[in-house]
Each structure stands twice: as structure tokens, then as C-alpha cells.
Amino acid sequence: MKALAIDLGGTHATCAVVEDRSILASEVVTTDGKTGLKPSLPGIATSLKKLLEKTGVKASDCAGLAFSFCAMVDSRTTRILSTNQKYDDARDLDLQRWTKSELGIRLRLENDARMALLGEFYAGAARGYSDVVMITLGTGIGGAAMIDGRLLRGKHAQAGCLGGHIPADFEGHACTCGAIGCTEAEASGWAIPIVARERPGYASSRLAKEPAITFEAIFRLAEEKDPVAQALRDRCLKVWASGTVGLIHSFDPEIVVIGGGVMKSAHIIQPFVQAYVEKHAWTPWGKVKVRAAELGNNAGLLGAVPLLTESI
């Protein structure tokens, strides 16, 4: 089965033509979450048409357009429910009409972490499993849950997809979502500079001399035995691992897949979380597998075929 796919992030959209578990062609279009989605739509449409031409695929041969969106999305009604400081105009855009008029095919929208889960389930680390939790560690923390081969969506389409917004510390930092001490507020890309600056010894640490407080810098300096970076890294590992136990206790998966940009340090994160889960999760049936995502930035695109063939 062929499909068109868009994976929209905060600063770019990846457009693609996919066939089953392969990406036939893809292209990145620059976007800007702050100014909104509307100004980027013409460029996205042009890119998709170019990719169709390049691959010799007709739009009418595609099962539809699968649109992975970095927001709370109701795929059943093709509506964007809530944005969080990115593409805030998207709630008022009629993307179904846009897809129909530009490409003549149907649209299905879904949240980006759910799309990553579908991709990993169909073509990546979760192949062969029916009960899956996905965690994406990046600027924010995303989550998604699949039970018995079906994405968990819930009454208002937000079940499972706020995995980054489960409190890890009931007295922790304020989160952009409005809650307190979410895993995202304690150990995400946007939160880590706030957490780092509170750390005793930060001002005189090597981290303070970096151009920016990033996970890349923290993991690099921790390897080099900088004590502040080590303490921060270890704290993040604990937050992620504790959050993973919470998601296991909530959704009862066989496997947890961890993706996102921070997984450049998968060789440290995966074994830590796996060991923590084996020690601390209450799963009398056996051991939950913890795996690094395999598809990287392609996961959301490869979720296209399972999304478009899903009956909901």
C-alpha cells in the first residue's frame, strides 16, 4: 500500500511518499511553529507533489495522507484539539479540505508520539508486539500507548498521549501543560536548563561555560566526570526510568520503546531504564522489554500505513 506522509515538528515538516515499510522518497520543508502552520502549507503541498512526481506515484494510488502533528489530536474527527505554543493557528485550519483540494485524497491526523508508536509497531522496535508504550525524549516528552494492537485514545482523544505529563515529583517544577513536576518539567530539553541552574555548583561548573545547556553537553561532560553534569544526567535517568515504571503500571505493555533526540545516548539510557524496570516494576507475568526506537525520524512517516488502514 502506498501513502503520503507528513511529520511536523517545531521547526520543520518531513514530507514523504511511503510504501508499506519503506520510504520511497522524502524531503524536509522548513516551518515555524511560532508563526503558525498556514504560511507553511503551500511549501508542504509543493513538496508532496514533487515527491509524487519523483517516485512516479499518483496521489490517487495513495491510501491517503497521514499527518503526524506535534499537538493533541483527535484522529476520529480529524481535529487538532490543543496546541502547546506550536502552530497555534492549526486548530482553526480545515486541513481535510486543504488535502482534498491539493491532492484529492483523504487525510488522517494523529499525534506525533502515537505516530512514532505506530511506526515502531509496524516496522521497528515493537514489531510483533501488541501491547506497547512509546516514550519520546526530546525538547518535550511524548508518550503513546497501544493495548491489544490498538492505539489507546480515550473519550477526548488524550488517553496515553500525555505520557510526558505524569507527575514525577508532586512538589516539582511548573510544566508548560499547567501541571506540576511532570517528567517533561523535570527532564526534557526545555526543562533541563532550568533544573541545571538550580544545581549546587552549577555556576562554577564546566556546563556553565557551554554555549547552551543541552542533553548533548550534559552527557558529554558527564562522561568526562564533571560532577554537576553527572548529577544532572543521573537525575534525568531516574526521572525517565521512574516515569517508565509509572507507564508500565498504567498501561501494562509487553515492551516500552524509547525514542527522540536524547536517544543519541541510547547506550546509556536503554540499559539504565531496563535495569530500573526489572528492579522496580510490578509485573508478576514477567519482564517488560525496554528498547531504543529503531526508526529515528522515520518512525512517524512509517506510521502512515497502519494509521490509514486502522478502523476506528
Added chain:
Amino acid sequence: MKALAIDLGGTHATCAVVEDRSILASEVVTTDGKTGLKPSLPGIATSLKKLLEKTGVKASDCAGLAFSFCAMVDSRTTRILSTNQKYDDARDLDLQRWTKSELGIRLRLENDARMALLGEFYAGAARGYSDVVMITLGTGIGGAAMIDGRLLRGKHAQAGCLGGHIPADFEGHACTCGAIGCTEAEASGWAIPIVARERPGYASSRLAKEPAITFEAIFRLAEEKDPVAQALRDRCLKVWASGTVGLIHSFDPEIVVIGGGVMKSAHIIQPFVQAYVEKHAWTPWGKVKVRAAELGNNAGLLGAVPLLTESI
């Protein structure tokens, strides 16, 4: 529809004959979680037969026996999966055979928090809602989730039912379940003496002079402005409210029902959690209702008819 019901707690089993939303007759039988379930089975069978006689109901007129059990249960296979220091012998008992031979009817087992949810959904605070989270605050903390009118069970029957075992503090207290900082380990009946004794000023507080550190004592002394009791009460309220936000973010309910023995202080707990949820939960569709359970100890018994009529 008529049914037999057993609600098993740590120190007693309530046996009942129910008809739809009414309890026709019930009786409490003393049990002992530490010595196991087997020694109590004859007394339970005698009690159920006596109740049948008293109400003039024949066992064969009952849709079955619904057994609410304080453990991890797979109702699909009628198996007890994991006990936590209560009735540890129950995993090896053939309760289906026992029910058939004593009463000649079928058995369905379910976890006690799930049964309380079913009861409140069918006859109590959650009537008319299809998407429900139940929290039971007591010696332990139980949880259960219903999505689209169906109990969430998951691959290994533990989805949704470990709501008390979501970490509230990733660096918190060790929990009996093996995890760290669970809401149960921070703010349940068994945990609160541990947390209280660590509190600055505890040794010279009025709480230290009580015969036991209980929620009853803490809420009473907090009303009387004892500063240690006030700090403990406020900490518990925050743990429960933060945990509730996490469950809302996980399961996307319309309503959260809070039950359990601690809800003797419902007049303080319900408004606090409702206000916290309104302030901190990310629910763009509207406001989640937070309600005190209405059925008290009858909730598990009144879950009998929905359990026995559920298709799974």
C-alpha cells in the same frame, strides 16, 4: 438480575445477595489475609447459603458469583495473578471448582478497585458516565480505569489497576510493590506512619502521643491546628491530587471517583482535589469532575451485576 457477591478485604469478607442496584441481604465474615483464604472458605460458603435462604433466592436464579478480591486478578481467566502479603495461598486455589461445588453457579473474579468502579458506575457516583477513573484511599491505594464503558484490563490484566503505584516522587519512599515513591508509598494508611516519623517536630507533636498514626488522627489534629498534622495532611492532599492529575493524563476520564476509608474526610479531600485538577490538569475539552464515592463498602458488591453481564 440476581447475583451472589463477595467483597474480600484484609480482615473480613462481606457476602451478599444482590438484585440489580440493591443489596437484598449481606453479612460480614471474619477472615485473615495473613493465614490465607482457604481456612475462611467454609465460613464464606455457609454465609452465602444462609443469605440465600433468608432472601428466598435460589442459587440457580443467580447470574453467578462475583468475587471482589484485594489482589491483581485476571477476570478473563478467573485467575489470581499476584497477591501483596494478603491471602498469598489464593493463587493456588481452584475457586471456580469451589463455587461450582458449593453453589452450582459460575464464578467471576475481579480486582477490588475495579469492582468498586463497576459499582459506582452502575449504581453510584459515576452513573451516566462512560469514562471513569476510580481511586480508593485506604490502607493501600487502589485504582481502576474505564474507557468507553469498558474496564481497562490490558495484556496481563494489570492496566489501570495499579493507580496507587504510579510514582509521585521519583526519589521517594520504597513501596511494597517494589517501586519507589508510589502514591501508595507516600500517602496511604500503611505509609503514613513512616512519613510522619520523618517529619521535623514529630517527636514533640501531639500526633506522637496518639495510640496510632492514622488518617483519622491526622485530619482531627490538623483541624485543631497541630502544625505537624497540618503539614502531613497537606502533603497527603497534594500527593493524592497530583496522582489524580497523572491518572487523568493517562486515562482521559470524564469523572474521577474517590473512595476508601480515608474519605471519611471527603469534605476536605474532594474540594481540594477538584480545585487542584481544575488548576493543573491539561484537559482542553473541559473540566474533569471529581466526586466522592457514594456507595461506601457496598460498591464492590454492587459491581456484581455489571461484572457478570459484561462480555469479555
